[in-house]
Amino acid sequence: MPGQVVTHFILPPVEQPHNATYEVRHGEGADYPLAAAAASLDLQGGVVRRAKVVLGQVAPIPWISHEAEAALVGRPVSPQTAEEAGQAAVSRAQPLSHNGYKVQLAKTAVKRAILLAAGMETGGF
Numbered sequence: 001m002p003g004q005v006v007t008h009f010i011l012p013p014v015e016q017p018h019n020a021t022y023e024v025r026h027g028e029g030a031d032y033p034l035a036a037a038a039a040s041l042d043l044q045g046g047v048v049r050r051a052k053v054v055l056g057q058v059a060p061i062p063w064i065s066h067e068a069e070a071a072l073v074g075r076p077v078s079p080q081t082a083e084e085a086g087q088a089a090v091s092r093a094q095p096l097s098h099n100g101y102k103v104q105l106a107k108t109a110v111k112r113a114i115l116l117a118a119g120m121e122t123g124g125f
Contacts, residue, residue: 017042020116023056024105033057035105037089039113041077048072053089053114058106065089068110077118079111086111 018041023033036056042049053068068089075081086107093103115121 018117018119020113022109022113022116024109035102035109037106037109037113039110039117041072041114041117043077043118046076048075048077051085053085053110055089055106055110058093058102065110067091068114072114077114077120079115079120082111082114082118085114 019039021036021038023036025031025033033056035058038052038054038056040052042051051069051072053065053072055063055065065088068085071085071088072081086109089110090103090107093106095103
């Protein structure tokens, strides 16, 4: 309008992605983790709009799990959905004869990374 000056804008807060990593280690020290996972969640109203899940130490390169991401999108984060995403993350795993134990470790790392990213405690899970 003529003769008026805008003095300020009120913008709604932008929800930032929620990120976390979780590493499964054997003891303490500088050794590499046995398995690791990173999760980045875009939450809106407690529901996952977008997700990125990457596994580490289970393949020659970081492994993006599109299956885990698909298991999360459109759903609220809970221990059950995190468990299902962990299972989806390892659904196509093809372990070698000496590292089959990493499948369970990777599944657990994914579950716990998701719960941490959503701000949920992982104790007892």
